[in-house]
Amino acid sequence: MLLLLMGFAFSSCSSDDDPLTEEPPQANNPAIVLDCDYFSSGNIHLENVPGAPIDYIISCDPKIKGDILIDAGVVIAFEKNAGLQFIDDANYKIEMKGTSQNPIILTGTEKIKGHWRGLLLSTDNASNVMNHVTVEYAGQIRPGGWNYKGAVIGAWGGVMDFNNVSIRDCQEIGLHWEARAGNLTLANSTFTRNDVPIVTNANHINSIDESSTYSGNVNDYIRLEHTGADKDITFHNIDIPFFSNGLNPNNSAKRTFTFKPGVTILMDAGSEMYFQGAFRYQHETIMVGTPNDRITIKGKEDVAGYWKGLSILSDSPLNEVRFLDISNAGETIGDPNGAIKLGKSVFLKLHDVNFINCFEYGVSLNYGHGYNFSLDYSNLSLDNTPKLFSDHNGVEVTNP
Template sequence: MKNLQLNFKPLMLLLLVGFIFGSCSSEDDSITEEPPQGNNPAIVLDCDYFSQSGNIHLENVPGAPVDYIISCDAKIKGDLLIDAGVIIEFERNAGLIFTDDANYKIEMNGTSAKPIILTGVEKDKGYWRGLLMTSDNPSNIMKHVTVEFAGQVRPGGWGYKGAVIGSWGAIMTFDSCTIQDGQEIGLHWVHYAADLYINNSVFTRNDVPIVTDASHINSIDETSTYQGNVNDYVRIGGNDVDKDITFHNIDIPFYCDGFKPNNAAKRTFTFKPGVTLLMVAGSQIRFNNAFSYQHETIMVGTAEDRITIKGKEDVPGYWKGLVIESDSPLNEIAFLDISDAGQTVGDPNGAIKLESSAFLKIRDVNFINCFEYAMSLNYYYPFHLEYSNLTLDNTPLMFSDWNGAEVTTP
């Protein structure tokens, strides 16, 4: 393991001897003094250092306000351990890349009293590239780490951009971390990354705090804060969902391309009270795919904390709406405000569509500013619908069949 730590004991001994002998000389002789504490220089780490194989352990440099300066976009080829209190500054366009197939461990163990700081030599958004990681080591952890002033579009044509990027099977636990002042994206966890765990962290002053897809949202929850960014929303891409997911009531909305389950197995979709989703133009959320697995939709708010799903713009038919094709008796929608939904061309065009053999309990739902119908029902197949207290607000009609004809009593 490459273990970097400066040893100042020999230096201090020489200084002490010099002081003793100097005190016996004439007053005109100069006296060598110990350098002022806290002014020792940082150790510069270049790509030649990182190109060597082996593990890396970065410790505190005694008396140095900044412990290390990294001068290149370095590829890590071993385990990386960074101790509490270490401060690393990155030169322009520098960064760290964890892309080796060996899936080495990433361990940054700061504390609340001694956080690890990863920052730029200059304090400008996007000054350095940030972290790009693909390691799927389940022990990967960043604890009490601040990443700031990073975030670029990385070269290579993969569309990676942001301050901290997870890709190609990456696993990481972010515990009590801060990602701030990031250009492009604070945390970019792409859809083919693996597991993402976030606890008690802060994402602020970034262009966008987090970009990921629905399969990675489970730990984007109320333990962390996400406000104070240029765009205050968590951006959710439109890839198929490969696990049970829960939308938590965080302090900003989700901004969503729409999604659907993949074809592998049954999924459960849970929306906690108070959740807000902003939908991309033309998008929809489908609780089905090519095969029926009785996917479960549990979208139950409360009278005090209603769930909101609406278009990013307040335009009737801005997004297509919800599609349910599952006969699970657990499907339930309650205390929901659904706005700006319903496709503007073709039928069916309800804000909520019940496909073949669907089962749904729905109550206390407001259909606001929707294009034509609140709900469209597919009478070509048997379905089960229980409804009560449905309200139209600037939405013309309540029910239609699959061909767009009004239905007064389903």
């Protein structure tokens, strides 16, 4: 028995002293501080710093002078007013490839909205990618007079493939993809707790789809600036509304404008959606909801005549508006003042439309001898809208 007890005690002591069973010490190595001189030396590769909770601290706002590669799991903290500018004319490559288990984190040294400037992107390298990257606590109006503002800014031809990116807790704008920017690819990403999640223009609407989430911001809408459009456009049914200052496609080619079921669009004061048919280019308007997923287009404020309405001047046989709620539209001064205005030569299928709190008329018609005018309509209802049809001069029409 004595021998057994001694053996047990010996084995217990050996186990306690065995380094293989001890908890490894928690490393807490300091971050590497990078100043502007570091970024002027050509290509850059930022790797994980062993044992460092934060791998790098960036103290300035450098212009990158080479390709940049950031490894999965790298954490970079930016000091106040610091950032990164990818604006050199050589179109260097940006590669930030995190993973779901080891995302790349770009954060502030203080957890305050707008603490650091963010990323300014204008390189058009087709290989640019940000995958599993989090950008947080950034967003400022950048100096220089270009009105660049936001946490991640695409400008002057910038190209980026965003996939599984999270932009959160940012001041001004989460993602500001300007009219002058290049191709935007966006998927499986999250924009939340920003002042505004995204600001862009009509040509980049196609990239904003149901694969990403955009809610939980101070202003829960996608802000659309600049009315011009020079490509086919699809409005997707995302989890927040679009907020538009109008849409006026150019006439360099035929365009198709598709509004998916369930889409909601807020219109700015005095704005208009204008689908014209100039010369041989007959733009196509396909605005087809369903009984359970109606399309909604309304003023940002619930005021009759807050925005001008839809103008359709195309005779494309594909023009169709169905299961639409249109609110707060109409001209308050001058004619025609319908929420939907139809041109001289037009083709439109118009069914199951509710005109809600519009200024005077639901539909204004401009038709007469020699015009190719075709209007197929049914189930048009008025809700706090006085009259259904007028001619182009604002005179009521009872049976068009």
